[in-house]
Amino acid sequence: MKVELRPGLTGRAEAIVDTTNVAAAMGSGDLDVFATPAMIALMEQAACNALVPCLDAATSSVGIKMDTTHDAATLPGKKVIATAELTAVEGRKLTFKVGACDDHGPIGTGTHERFIIDKAKFIGKLQSRL
16 A cells, blocks of 8 residues: 555546446446446446555455445436545445536435455455366
């Protein structure tokens, strides 16, 4: 770790709604509106972006839990911005408050948990299961 993880760290990520991230394309519905799985992925990306200054090359994080609501639809061509704020650090477990909005306001909110991992150990455990 480069920097100690402390509550208050923030990150953001953004995406333009297009043919690849709408519900009809992602199999989460049949409408051409921003898909819930795409919103969740963007929230996870925001949390990962918050951690970039803290993690060294040997360390990463993995998502372990997401509890969200998707409260409003967003049409193609519109920008969605996701934010994440680190609210708790319990050993290697991190909890984030996450949200997403478009130019009309909030579209989703929730909490997200990640776990800090050593990349080599993590991959080694997976490979040993083969």
